[in-house]
Amino acid sequence: MDNESLLVKVRQMEHQFITHWINALSNESPGDANKEELFNRGQAYFRYITELHIPFDNHPVVLKAVDWARTVEKDEGTVKWIISFSHLWRNSLLEVGGDILSLGLFKQISARIDHFEIMMCHACWEKTVLWMKEKDCEFDRLHEDRINLIGKMASSMAHEIRNPLTSIIGFLKLVRLGIHQQTFEKVDSYLDIIEHECDNILKQVTGFLSFSKRPMIEEGLVYVSARQILDTNISLLSPRLIDENVDLLLAVPEQVKLRVQKSAIQQVLSNLLNNGIDALSALKSNKKMCISCSEDSGYIYIRVSNNGPSIPAEMAQRLFTPFVTNKEHGTGLGLAICKQIMAKNNGEISFTSDDSETAFLLTFPKKRKVTESGVQVVS
Template identity: 45%
Template sequence: MLFLHRHINQILEQWSLSMKKEYPEYKDIERMHRNGRHYLELIFDIQTPVESHPVYEKVPDWCRNIAEKGVPVVHALHGSHLLREAVIQILSPYDHDRAEICDVMAAIRSRVDSFDRAVVHFYWEYASLKMKEQDRRLDELHEDKINLIGKMAASMAHEIRNPLTSIKGFISLMRGQLSEQSLEHVGKYMDIIENEFENIQMQITGFLSFSKKRVIEEESSDIALGQLIESVLVLVKPRMINENIDLAVDIQCDVLLHVQKVPIQQVLSNLINNGIDALKDKHDGKTMRIYSRQDEKRTYVMIANNGPEIPRELRDSLFEPFVTSKLDGTGLGLAICKQIMKKNNGDIDFVSDKYETTFILSFLNNTP
C-alpha cells in the first residue's frame, strides 16, 4: 500500500487519460483530479472501514452533484472501474511479491465494491426524491387545471341553466294550452325539443363534475341497469339510425345500481356518441355492442364499436382534460366521465385494437 501511496500522481494521470478518452465532454480536469485523489485515499486506507472513513461523508454530495448535472450513474461507476484499472497498470511493471499483490488487490476490490454500492444507493435516493418532487409539482399543476375548469364549468352552468329553465317552462305552458288536434301536429317536434333539452342538461351536469361548488348535487338512488340504458338509447337511437349503425344490446336489465342517475346517463350518452363519431368514416358494416357482466363485487357495462383503433400515443392520457383525437373535440368528454365514475364509486377503462374498441364501466354491486 505504501508503494501505491507514493504513486498516486501517476495513477491519477493514467486515470485522467482513460477518462478523457471515454468522456471527452468532461472538461473540469482539476475537479476530476481532486475527487480522484479523495477516492484513492478512501480505497488505499484499508485499515479504516469504508463507511467510517472521512472521505465517505463526501459521497452523498458527489452523488447529488452528478445527479443534478444529469450524469448517468453508470458513468460514475465506470469512472470508478477505470481508476481501479489505473492502479493495476501502475503495479504491473514492478517486481512485487505475487501473494502480496493478490492480497492488496482483493482489499482494493472489496473497498471499490463498497464504494460503488454507496454511490448507487445515494444516487438513487436523491433521484427518487427529485422524481417525487416532480410528481408533486405535476399533481399541483393538474389540480390547478382541474380547478380552473371547475370555475369555468360553474360559471357556464349558471349562465346556461337560467335560460334553459325558462325554455322548459314555456314548453310545458305550450303543451297545456294547445288543443289535442294541434298537439297531433306539433307534439312530436316538442318531444324532440324536450329530448334535446335533456341532452343539454346532462352535458351541464357532466361539466359540473369538475366544479367544487356544484350548482345541484344529485343524491344517489337505486336504478335498474336496463332502465338506465334504455333512457339513454331513446336519445341516441335517431342518430344511430341516421348513421346506419347496427346496435346489439345484451344487458342484465334487473341489476340494480346505486348511482346518481343523470350523471351516469351523461357517461353512457358520451361513450355511445363517441362510438357513433368513431364510426363516421366507416362506409358499411358499422356495429355497436352494449352488454353487461357481473362478478361478486362489481357490475361491468361494456360499450364497443368496430371503428378505428385508439392511437397508442393517446392511451396513457386519454382520460386527462384536453386530450382528444377529434379535430373539433374539446378533450373534456372522457375526463368528465372519469370524474363522474369516481364520484359514483366506479371506474372507466378501455381496450382497443384494429378490430374493436371497448370502453368498460365498472360499478360496485348494490348489496343490502
C-alpha cells in the same frame, strides 16, 4: 507610530478580534453556525480588511463572497445579514483595538468593510432582479395558460350545449306544426324529448362546474334499472344511429339494477355512445356497436364497444385527461367528466383498444350489507 506598525499590531491580535466578533454574532443570531465554521469565516474576512496592499476587487475573499451572493437560492435575509455582519466587525474593531487603532487606519479598514458591504448588496440585488424577471415571465405564462383554458372551456361548453339546443329547436318546430295540423297525439312525446334535452343541458353544465371550486348540489344515489338508463339514451340517439347506418346490439337484462346518480350515469353512457358513433364514421360499411351488461359476486359491468379504428397509442395514456382529443371539433372534456362521474359513483371506467374493437367498461360495485352474524351480503 505609523499605520504600517499599527497594522502589524492589529494582525497580531487576530484571534481576539475574531473571538469578539463570533461572540457578538452568536448573541445576535443563536445557532447561525458552529464555532469552527464561524472562526474560519472570521479569519478570512479579517485578512481581507487588514491586507490593505491587495486592492478591493482583487481580493479572493470578495470574489468568493460575491459569487456566493449571486448563487444563493434563499436570500430573503441576506442583505440584513450583510449589514449586520459589517456592523459587528466595526464594533469588534473599536471594542478590541480601540487603544491601538489610529483614526487613519480605522478609516482604511472601515472603507474595505463598506466596499465589501456594497459589493455583496449589489450582487444580491442583481440576483433579486433576475428572480423577479423570471417570476414575471412565469406569471405571464400562467396568465396565458389560464386565458387559453377559459377559451377551451367556453368552446367546450358551447359545443356540448349546441347539440341539445339544436334538438330542442327541431322538436319545437314539430310541436308547432303538430298544433296547426291538429296532430296532438305526437306533441306529448315531442315535449318529453324537449324536457330530456333540457335536462341534458343541465347535466352538461353540472359536469363543467364539477371542475370548478363551487360544484352544484350533488345528485342523490337511487336504484335504477341499467336497461332503463340505456333505453332512454338509445331512444334519443336512434335518429343518429339510423343516419350513420350503425347496427346496435343491446344485451342488457331487465333485472340488473344500479345504485347510482341516474342523470350523471346517463351522461356517461351518452358520451360513450356518441363517441362510438363518431369513431364508426371512419368506416364506410359494417358499422357495429354493442352494449352488454354482466355481473359477478361484487360488481356490475356495462361494456360499450364498437368496431371502429383503434385509439392511437399516444392518446391512450392520456385519454381521461382534460382537453385531450383527436376530434377536429372535439373539446377533450367528455371522458374526463365521465371519469369524474364514475369516481363519484364509487365506480371505475377503463378501456381496451385494438384494430378490431374499442371497448369501454363501466364497473359498479354492488352494495354490501353486514348481517347480525357479521357476514357480508351483496345486495
